[in-house]
Amino acid sequence: MLRIGCHLSSAKGYVSMAEQAKVIGANTFQFFTRNPRGGSAKNINPEDVSEFLILAENQDITPILAHAPYTLNACSADPNVRDFAFRTMQDDLLRMEYTPGNFYNFHPGSHVKQGVDTGISFISQMLNEILRPEQSTTVLLETMAGKGSEIGGTFEELRQILDLIQYSECVGVCLDTCHIWDGGYDIVNHLDEVLMHFDQIIGLDRLKAIHLNDSQNPLGSHKDRHARLGEGYIGMEAFKRIINHPSLRNLPFYLETPNDLDGYAREIQMMRDAYIE
Numbered sequence: 001m002l003r004i005g006c007h008l009s010s011a012k013g014y015v016s017m018a019e020q021a022k023v024i025g026a027n028t029f030q031f032f033t034r035n036p037r038g039g040s041a042k043n044i045n046p047e048d049v050s051e052f053l054i055l056a057e058n059q060d061i062t063p064i065l066a067h068a069p070y071t072l073n074a075c076s077a078d079p080n081v082r083d084f085a086f087r088t089m090q091d092d093l094l095r096m097e098y099t100p101g102n103f104y105n106f107h108p109g110s111h112v113k114q115g116v117d118t119g120i121s122f123i124s125q126m127l128n129e130i131l132r133p134e135q136s137t138t139v140l141l142e143t144m145a146g147k148g149s150e151i152g153g154t155f156e157e158l159r160q161i162l163d164l165i166q167y168s169e170c171v172g173v174c175l176d177t178c179h180i181w182d183g184g185y186d187i188v189n190h191l192d193e194v195l196m197h198f199d200q201i202i203g204l205d206r207l208k209a210i211h212l213n214d215s216q217n218p219l220g221s222h223k224d225r226h227a228r229l230g231e232g233y234i235g236m237e238a239f240k241r242i243i244n245h246p247s248l249r250n251l252p253f254y255l256e257t258p259n260d261l262d263g264y265a266r267e268i269q270m271m272r273d274a275y276i277e
């Protein structure tokens with residue numbers, strides 16, 4: 001069965017997200033742990049969470065994927081920005097334990113003139129200070145478009161981070177189709193080869209989730225502008241191959257396309273129609 005959902009607003013809490021998921025035919029979803037531009041998170045409401053856990057069970061919603069704020073930059077040159085990243089992720093991971101066994105995705109960060117190696121060492125240092133072997137949440141590094149000085153625009157950079165992490169069983173990867181296309185990986189004409197390369201460098205066993213986005217820009221553009229499925233350079237035929245690929249078909253898929261809920265419902269239905277059971 002296809003696991004598919006989209007990014008939902010967390011403004012009204014967990015129960016509201018389960019209700020939104022039901023309306024659009026989603027059996028998984030992504031949400032921001034707090035304002036995407038940063039700031040403090042609302043307190044967890046234990047009643048909201050316990051009601052959600054029952055709804056999730058009844059509606060078969062699993063897993064859920066939390067997304068860290070975009071402002072989180074673990075490899076900033078500014079120690080205050082790194083400190084914000086540290087405190088935010090540490091707090092988010094504590095909150096994630098209210099809904100155990102799920103995923104927490106973050107953008108590795110931008111090194112801004114410090115160089116890739118310095119960036120990678122800051123990111124892995126932060127993870128080594130935060131990760132605990134007893135945590136139930138798997139932290140996911142997102143594949144990036146390689147815009148500016150973003151780390152994670154190549155599989156090799158993510159591998160380097162993984163190699164430096166002590167509790168590396170707590171860490172996986174979330175593959176964003178728009179980002180890797182913009183990063184130069186041709187998933188339209190060479191999906192098998194790209195996935196083989198991913199397997200060689202990172203290992204497909206590390207791949208835990210897919211962000212399913214079309215791209216407004218051509219291969220290798222390093223831009224990161226999402227498009228609706230079938231309205232960008234990746235195109236619907238490629239998405240049909242992606243969701244049905246033997247190495248991907250059992251992973252959860254998340255739409256981050258420019259859509260309202262009706263648009264998400266349509267895209268989810270399109271993908272369900274294209275999924276070969």
Ligand code: FE
Binds near residue numbers: 067107142
């Ligand atoms: Fe992201």
Ligand code: FE
Binds near residue numbers: 142211
């Ligand atoms: Fe993404």
Ligand code: ZN
Binds near residue numbers: 226
């Ligand atoms: Zn993006």
